[in-house]
Amino acid sequence: MKYANQHTYTDVRPYIVVRAITDKTIEVRALDSERDPSVVLEAYAGGYCAYFVNQRQQKWIITENDSNPVIRLRLSKRHGWRDASGHKYKLADAPIRFYDYNF
Numbered sequence: 001m002k003y004a005n006q007h008t009y010t011d012v013r014p015y016i017v018v019r020a021i022t023d024k025t026i027e028v029r030a031l032d033s034e035r036d037p038s039v040v041l042e043a044y045a046g047g048y049c050a051y052f053v054n055q056r057q058q059k060w061i062i063t064e065n066d067s068n069p070v071i072r073l074r075l076s077k078r079h080g081w082r083d084a085s086g087h088k089y090k091l092a093d094a095p096i097r098f099y100d101y102n103f
Helices: none
Strands: 003-008 011-022 025-030 032-035 060-063 070-076 080-082 088-092
Touching (some): 011 070
Antiparallel strands (some): 003 088, 011 025, 025 070, 032 060, 080 088
């Protein structure tokens, strides 16, 4: 797998795998992401201030940035891939960025 996506509640942030140290330890670097302005999200009054009905259609422009710090992930039998702070990651073939506007 070339990418590791960080899952924080309902948000997802993309990382790229820099190198594999062992079978249970890898190093990753955050990817920069900018929301594609061509997709307009529809907001309606409700919730805290608005409800976005088409938030699953959001698109992101994802680019590599070598100046982002490298962090180390370790694989646990019970908890999967985690960083030192306990954030959860899932390995994937493609980077994923999702921001939950309704949370």
